[in-house]
Amino acid sequence: PKLAAAYLIRPGTRLHGSYGTGIRPPGGTDLAFTDNPALLPERTQSYDAGVEQHLLGNKLSIDATWFHNRYRDLIVSLGGSLSKLSQYHTGNLANARAEGIETSAQLRPARWLSLTASYTWLESEALSLTGSTGLVPSYYYLGQPLLRRPKQSESFVATVRHGRADLNIVGNWRGHTLDVEPNLGAFAGWYKDPGYQNVGINLNFRVRGNLTAYANLHNALDQRYEEIYGYPAPFLNVVMGLKWSLARAR
Numbered sequence: 380p381k382l383a384a385a386y387l388i389r390p391g392t393r394l395h396g397s398y399g400t401g402i403r404p405p406g407g408t409d410l411a412f413t414d415n416p417a418l419l420p421e422r423t424q425s426y427d428a429g430v431e432q433h434l435l436g437n438k439l440s441i442d443a444t445w446f447h448n449r450y451r452d453l454i455v456s457l458g459g460s461l462s463k464l465s466q467y468h469t470g471n472l473a474n475a476r477a478e479g480i481e482t483s484a485q486l487r488p489a490r491w492l493s494l495t496a497s498y499t500w501l502e503s504e505a506l507s508l509t510g511s512t513g514l515v516p517s518y519y520y521l522g523q524p525l526l527r528r529p530k531q532s533e534s535f536v537a538t539v540r541h542g543r544a545d546l547n548i549v550g551n552w553r554g555h556t557l558d559v560e561p562n563l564g565a566f567a568g569w570y571k572d573p574g575y576q577n578v579g580i581n582l583n584f585r586v587r588g589n590l591t592a593y594a595n596l597h598n599a600l601d602q603r604y605e606e607i608y609g610y611p612a613p614f615l616n617v618v619m620g621l622k623w624s625l626a627r628a629r
Contacts, residue, residue, distance in 0.1 A: 383397035393431045393432075394429075396429070399425050400424050414469075415470060418469065418470075419471045421452050423448060426446070438488055439487075440484065442484075445480050446479060449476050450473075452472075453474065457472070471509075473505075474505075475504065475525055477501060479501035483495070495537075498532070504522045505519050523557070524557050526559065529554040532551070534551040535550050544583070558570050558571075560608070560609060579595065579596060582595075592620075592621050594619045596616075597617070598616065599615060
């Protein structure tokens, strides 16, 4: 289930919050390498609270949100010193959390121009296994940051509209993350995946009716980076084409 609520304090100022839960059923690998007949889904519990403020005659919107995610019943292998926690090879005993603050701003100074930017600060850590004090899954340490979750990240979008043409300039910046070798996993140790900056330019031109011509410039800065360790992103490249929509043309 998920619940969300908002309260308008006064015109232009709004409080908002939400609460939700989720599950991830055991996957094929989890089921293939276990002798546990009662393996359960992994569970998440999330909640957030924030405030949104409109300024400059609603041309500028600023939002700040605090969020917290709790991960429970994560599936973990229980060999070695962890075997005392269960009679099975794997179990729903791992725990983790992630929390932080997300801020965003949207500015529309004119009908033909809009700007959007966001920034996120994230703290994450591995917690003790259920039924233990200070024990964590093999190859981890207590309080270790979670994989592929940057402490800092930013993004922006600038959109310019003129007649039948739309121009978008998009960009994102991500700080370094903790990752593993994709073939061997945590067994081979931990790696620091450096942060990166990425900028793209998208141009759309409505030729006629539902027909649109587009050109997308990816990795405009021609940066060498890896979103996931071991998988290099393509260098500067351009994609062009035509697209036709089934929706009614405006």
